[in-house]
Amino acid sequence: MVSATRHRDLHGGRPVWQDSRVRLPPHQPLGRHRSCDVLIVGAGISGAMLADALSAAGLHTIICDRRVPLQGSTAASTAMILHEIDTPLTRLVGQIGRENGERIWRRSFLAVQALRERARQLRIDAELEEQDSLYLQGSMLDARGLQREAAARARAGLDVRYLGAARVEQDYGIRRRAALLSSGSLAANPRRLTAGFLRAAASRHAELFAPEEVAEVHPRRSGVIATTRSGRKISARHLVFATGYELPKRVPAGGHKVVSTWAIATVCQPRLPWPGPSLIWEASALYLYLRTTSDGRVLCGGGDEDFADSAHRDALLPAKTAWLQRRLAGLLPQVDHRLRYAWSGSFGQSAHGLPTIGAVPGSRNCYAVLGYGGNGITFSMMAAQMLRNVIAGDGDADLDLVGFRHAG
Numbered sequence: 001m002v003s004a005t006r007h008r009d010l011h012g013g014r015p016v017w018q019d020s021r022v023r024l025p026p027h028q029p030l031g032r033h034r035s036c037d038v039l040i041v042g043a044g045i046s047g048a049m050l051a052d053a054l055s056a057a058g059l060h061t062i063i064c065d066r067r068v069p070l071q072g073s074t075a076a077s078t079a080m081i082l083h084e085i086d087t088p089l090t091r092l093v094g095q096i097g098r099e100n101g102e103r104i105w106r107r108s109f110l111a112v113q114a115l116r117e118r119a120r121q122l123r124i125d126a127e128l129e130e131q132d133s134l135y136l137q138g139s140m141l142d143a144r145g146l147q148r149e150a151a152a153r154a155r156a157g158l159d160v161r162y163l164g165a166a167r168v169e170q171d172y173g174i175r176r177r178a179a180l181l182s183s184g185s186l187a188a189n190p191r192r193l194t195a196g197f198l199r200a201a202a203s204r205h206a207e208l209f210a211p212e213e214v215a216e217v218h219p220r221r222s223g224v225i226a227t228t229r230s231g232r233k234i235s236a237r238h239l240v241f242a243t244g245y246e247l248p249k250r251v252p253a254g255g256h257k258v259v260s261t262w263a264i265a266t267v268c269q270p271r272l273p274w275p276g277p278s279l280i281w282e283a284s285a286l287y288l289y290l291r292t293t294s295d296g297r298v299l300c301g302g303g304d305e306d307f308a309d310s311a312h313r314d315a316l317l318p319a320k321t322a323w324l325q326r327r328l329a330g331l332l333p334q335v336d337h338r339l340r341y342a343w344s345g346s347f348g349q350s351a352h353g354l355p356t357i358g359a360v361p362g363s364r365n366c367y368a369v370l371g372y373g374g375n376g377i378t379f380s381m382m383a384a385q386m387l388r389n390v391i392a393g394d395g396d397a398d399l400d401l402v403g404f405r406h407a408g
Contacts, residue, residue, distance in 0.1 A: 012314035013343030015076050016265040016293060017191045024069050025198035027208040030228055034207075035235040036062040038391060039226055041214045042242035043067075044074040045190060045377055046369050048197035049384035050242055052118070055204040057392035062234060063206065064226075066213035069198065070191045073244045076345030077376060078263055078301050079193070080279045080291050081186035082133055083112040086374045087353030088141060088283065089152045095352050096401075102156040104354060104401045108375065109158060109184060111382040116186055118381075124196030127189040127294040131277040134163075134172065135180040138284030143178040146283065150180055159183050172274045173334055185279055187291050190377065217250060219364040238391050241360070241368040242383075244348070251360050251368045252404060259349045260313040262320035263301035264328070265293065265341040273298060273335045281374075288327055289374070298335050300328045313344050320344070347376060355379040357386050358403035367391070368404075 027043075038054050040047045043065035055061045065072070085092065085108055093101040119128050137146055146162060153160040161181045163171070168179045198208060209228075216227040217239060224239040241248040272292060274280070281289040288302040303320045321342040329337050348370055350356070357379075360366040367390070369383040382402075389396040 012310065013317050014341055015263075015343045015345075016297065016299060016341040017075060017189055020189055020191065022070060022191045022195050023199070025195055025202050025208055027069055027210045030064070030209040030212045030230060030232045030234070033233045033235075034062060036060045036207075037237050038062070039064065039224065039234050039236035039239045040242055041065075041226075041239065041248070042072075042244060043069050043194075043198060043208060043210060044072045044242065044244050045077070045194045045197075046244065046380040046383055047242035048194045048201070049380050050240055050387060051201035051206050052122075052197045053384040053388040054391065055201045055206040057388055059392060061201060061206040062236070063198070063201075063208045063210075064212045064214050064228065064234070065208070065210040067211055069208065069210055070194055073345060073347065074190050074194050076263075076343055077190040078289065078291065078299055079188045079190040079377060080281070080289060080374075081112055081115065081188060081377045082279060082281075082375055083109040083185055083378060084133055084135065084182060085353050088145075088149050089156065090145070090149050091140075092352065093152065100401055103398060105153070105156055105158060107382060107398050107401070108378055111378050111385065112184060112186060114385065115377070115381040119193065119196065122196060122200045124193060124200070126193035126196055127187075128193070129187050129277055129294070130183075131185050131187050131279050131291070133182045133185045134168075134278050134280045135182070136168070136174065136177045136280065136282045137179065138282035138287060140285055141283035146178055146180055149283075153180075153182075172280075174331055187277070187279060188377070189294070193377070217363075217366065219366055221364065224365050237365065239366045240387060241366070241370075248368060250363055250366070251370065256348050256350050256356065256370055257306065258346050259304050259306060260316075260344060260346055261301055261304045262317060262324060262344050263299060263342070264321055264324045264339050265300075266298045267336055267338045267340050268296040269298060269336055272296075273332055288324075288331070290328070290332075297340065298328070298332075300324050302327070310346075313346065317342060317344050347374075355383065355402055356404055357383045358390070358399055361404050
């Protein structure tokens with residue numbers, strides 16, 4: 001029996017989060033045929049947030065994952081939960097218009113705030129911390145470009161402040177770079193965050209079956225019949241593909257592609273290398289990104305390339321590790337650059353930097369979420385909000401911005 005999704009080895013090396021203790025959500029293999037309101041395929045951060053949102057709406061929810069929980073791409077995430085979208089607002093406006101560009105940027109901001117409040121409401125212990133974002137000038141936006149970007153964001157009602165190169169060097173020790181400073185982003189431990197949302201859903205009788213692979217999906221007028229590799233069937237009124245970067249075979253990819261990325265984490269620093277909690281990234285198409293962890297390590301990632309295969313991606317880990325270490329030393333010479341962790345991962349990317357969320361064309365009662373880019377966890381919360389509104393409510397006013405018609 002074939003799989004309903006394309007298999008990928010989603011990370012290599014050793015992510016920094018692998019050594020943190022996580023209380024796994026209750027899970028087991030599927031022992032018999034089942035029925036439910038919603039079947040979610042995938043138990044990563046997107047599936048977890050969807051399960052929380054849909055079970056909270058009173059829907060009987062089942063989640064299936066072909067792996068043991070927390071072993072997919074979520075484990076390799078750097079968990080920089082930015083509300084700023086990868087594509088600058090000034091550029092996105094040129095692609096989809098000013099009104100739509102401002103709407104999706106505001107919705108992204110609201111998704112991060114909703115995530116923060118939901119995690120606090122559920123008392124999820126995920127090292128969640130509100131952080132500023134420092135967006136450095138780069139190949140995509142120079143100093144003047146950053147000033148125009150600041151004006152566009154302010155016009156959209158978003159908090160932003162332009163910092164000249166002298167101020168950035170004085171405050172952060174980063175030379176010859178202007179930047180935008182914004183508040184309202186988050187950092188977290190992604191494995192603990194995912195486990196917390198899955199446990200919350202389980203407390204409302206959502207069921208997680210893992211390892212359990214969905215091999216076939218048959219949409220019907222009144223629902224969906226899914227068959228697992230073990231031969232068990234799940235009858236659901238609705239099905240949501242939340243399989244991350246293992247794209248579902250029946251879901252059109254549109255303009256999305258899979259990209260490889262690499263990351264490192266240093267030894268614990270004796271003091272914070274920059275003032276206050278801040279996420280740092282560049283206004284470049286292939287940007288470097290940095291954050292600190294709760295135990296004082298500097299986490300640095302980048303060097304993205306189109307995905308070839310996992311063997312090729314992981315074979316590049318030594319060279320990419322050395323490159324990241326050199327880039328980190330050049331940007332922040334005050335940091336102790338000795339390493340403790342290095343890993344590779346894969347993520348989905350789209351031409352406009354937006355996800356695709358919504359009903360799957362030609363597959364009645366099926367929905368999907370894909371194309372997260374650098375805003376993976378932010379877009380996961382956005383997807384949970386939107387699909388809850390569609391499945392359990394009257395629809396979502398912003399779905400037109402991210403639906404499959406938009407992706408095409």
